[in-house]
Amino acid sequence: MTGSKRDGPAGPGALRLVESTPADDVAAGRGPAPAAAATTAAATATTPAATATTATTPAATATTPAATATTPAATATTATTPAATATTPAATTSDRSDDDAPLTRQERKLRTRNALLDAALDQLESRSFGAISLREVSRAAGITPTAFYRHFESMEELGLVLVDESFASLREMMRAGRAEAQAPGDDIRASAATLVRHVGTHQSHYRFIARERSGGIASLRAAIAREIQSFSNELADDLRRYPVLEDLDQPSLELVAGLIVTVMVATAERLLDAPPGAEDAIRHNTVNQMRLIVLGSLRWNRD
Structure with a gap:
């Protein structure tokens, strides 16, 4: 099952922090007095650390594809549905056989009788008739030895x-x-x-x-x-x-x-x-x- 491609998260280049330096502010006549500017610079110096913290966002964001990557596995689970559906025809076949007319007692007896004859012939491929037993023939035909006597004396x-x-x-x-x-x-x-x-x-x-x-x-x-x-x-x-x-x-x-x-x-x-x-x-x-x-x-x- 082919999944659609998904767009990845924005990279570090997408997170831009606009910084103004104290020198620029002073030159433009906007900055404070030199003493205040020093304080401002010190305060401003903490900004890269904050920025560094902000820079971890892509890493956190990078986990999103991994989470997203689990989606095909979930989809693969969904793909098992046809296998489950594939069992439906077998059930339907069983339903059809149930609808068929059941074998009569005489038909079942004839089928078992023929199974006994076939089982005996299989045993006789390599042995004489005197060497095979009633028990062996019955077992090969899928019946008990006592049931044999319902078909042959x-x-x-x-x-x-x-x-x-x-x-x-x-x-x-x-x-x-x-x-x-x-x-x-x-x-x-x-x-x-x-x-x-x-x-x-x-x-x-x-x-x-x-x-x-x-x-x-x-x-x-x-x-x-x-x-x-x-x-x-x-x-x-x-x-x-x-x-x-x-x-x-x-x-x-x-x-x-x-x-x-x-x-x-x-x-x-x-x-x-x-x-x-x-x-x-x-x-x-x-x-x-x-x-x-x-x-x-x-x-x-x-x-």
Whole structure:
């Protein structure tokens, strides 16, 4: 904040003391007799002392700028007002949030449930599912361990939900990609590209599946195996609609689909530990592997 300049006090030159000497008065015929003039001179001689006292006035006056100098500091205090005013928007935001409709009990429950699932995935980045505890997951989600049971019966149930989530979104994406394909080659390329993208955006889920597919919790292993088999069965049904594969019977189509899904699972695991920039090479290799499976199936003779 720029303060206006203020004029300083007058200096010693502004305080002039007009003095007349006795000699001047006598010469002009105005002065007293010589004896009286001596007395006058003696009295007059005290005047410089008085004048000296008067000369201290600038020093006293000089303190005025110092006092005035404190004014910017006071002004600086006033400058804190915008900071105080700056808190007003936050208060306004709070007022707006208060005006919003409160979450329903079901919405709050869903939010807490999702927080538990996310907390578990965070814990699973470096550990197996059997190594994390209900207490750790609850604390990370911001709830008490007893509140956990309002959302899941056990940690095992939470793990099964994670398995379902891990495959559900991939299954939907694969369906959408295959629906647009017109030939097995298009289907293969679309499936490989979809898989690479999905692993990139859902690494926590895939890391969980890759670790628990051969982990120590039997229920999770079984659930993952069922999801992979379901994925394979759905792919076999899609392969049947291609004329080039119409001579294959159902068991043969299921065999082909199973091999393709096995390649996809291996691809996902490679992507998890691949260095940056390796995705294109992995995707290309996956496409070639799946094409080789389809081409080999054309020469397949069960007898």
